[in-house]
Amino acid sequence: QGFELFLAGSAMMISRSVARALGAGRVSPASRGIFSGLSPDADFVSKLQPSKETSAIPIFRIVDDKGVIAPGCELPFSVDEMLRMYKVMVQVTQVDHVMNSLQRQGRVSFYMTNSGEEAAQVGSVAALAAHDVIWPQYRELGAFLYRGFTVQQIVDQCMSRESEPGKGRQMPAHYCDANLNIQAVTSPLGTQIPQAAGAGYAFRVSGADRCGVAYFGDGAASEGDFAVALNFAATLQAQTIFLCRNNGWAISTPVKEQYAGDGIAARGIAYGIWSIRADGNDLAAVYSAAKEARKICVEKGEPVILELMTYRRGHHSTSDDATRYRGPEGKMGQTGLEPLSRTRMLLEQAGVWSDKDESALKDSTREEVMECMRRAEAKKFAPIDDMFNDVFATMTPHLERQRQELHKHLEAHAGKYDLSKFSRG
Secondary structure, eight states: OHHHHHHHHHHHHHHHHHHHHHOSSEEOGGGGGGSOSSOTTOOEESSOOOOOOOSOOOOBOSBOTTSOBOTTOOOSSOHHHHHHHHHHHHHHHHHHHHHHHHHHTTSSSOOOOOTTOHHHHHHHHHHSOTTSEEEOOSOOHHHHHHTTOOHHHHHHHHTTBTTSTTTTOSOTTOOOBGGGTBOOOOSSTTTHHHHHHHHHHHHHHTTOSOOEEEEEETTGGGSHHHHHHHHHHHHHTOOEEEEEEEOSEETTEEGGGTOSSSTTHHHHHHTTOEEEEEETTOHHHHHHHHHHHHHHHHHHOOOEEEEEEOOOOSOSSTTOOTHHHHOTTGGGOSSSSOHHHHHHHHHHHTTOOOHHHHHHHHHHHHHHHHHHHHHHHTSOBOOGGGGTSSSSSSOOHHHHHHHHHHHHHHHHTGGGOOGGGBOOO
16 A cells, blocks of 8 residues: 555656646647657647756655654565564674674685665565576675575585585675576676566566566666666566665765766666665565566566665675775764664564574574584585586687696696695586
8 A cells, every 4th residue: 555655646746747847838749749769748848948857756665764664554564474584684694794704714705795785685585476587786695595595505605615506616795596596696797687688578578477687786777788778678678677776885986976867766767667766774665666566577568677775884895995985984874774673673563573582593593604614614616627617518629728728737736736625526
């Protein structure tokens, strides 16, 4: 009910802004058909009216930063469903805490935390169908865990062990699991967005009750891939959700230096795409917005852009020091109550969560991560030859030449490399 009222209000705001823009000097639209590629609502006017903006897209919210549900709204999920989502969110924070510490100890080479964006990850994936295919960026650990990715898989990947699907060839925190309908995380920004558009087109053409979902940040929306993907999805009517976690920062670049318009969702309107903006720290709002986005996708066969307003509370990665550009207090942000506390308030009000429950879950998760670490450290790296495999169906001459050169180097300097750490294949 709350989301329907929100959409109705947004439509009224946009209609009013259009009426204001065209109100003066209107001329009969009879001859506008000579121009193709315009909205049927476009009229001729005799008074020049340069346009720069329309009404700002509102931010959908159900639970405010004090944990209070908005009047006339209700939670879009049961208490049990909310409890499951909250537990995953807490697990994300604890996995982050341990893995980040292990990186500082030199046991993992790199890591990226998810602090502040847990609701944006978990609430959105919970609203999708399990067979919807996700193209993640690199801050989607909550989506992986919710779909069943294990802590052991997380640790194996971060330690580059042969047991993980990427065979240790990806950077840490670059997970994948095709069995969970989640494609591989890739470091280059934006490359996954057109792929999700292509899949969404295929789903629409085949009549599948399925959509492609591209997760990305505000920084990736500055890449050309984003604009190309939106145009393809709009013109081809792809069943694709473009899910932007607008956390305010592209590493050290603030959003005010990335764009001058009304955020990311406004770009969807320019392409003729359904556009939604929600409070990314409100689990209920994220879930409702993602649910509606999916409904539009599969029922109308059209793309949707969903912008979730959130805040990156930690550093971009272990290679970053956010205090150099945000100041020592900057990582806490000025965005109100972070997502975990807001959700916990609701669970405590429902009588299903307590301090004891919180401590028990945090302790058990940390213990699980450490146990998985011990098991991972006993595993081997993938065979050395695997760095040349899975690129082409048949190894090319130049790759074969490089492979032979590597083996000659290893034989010539056998005492300098501990090959016992690598599987023989």
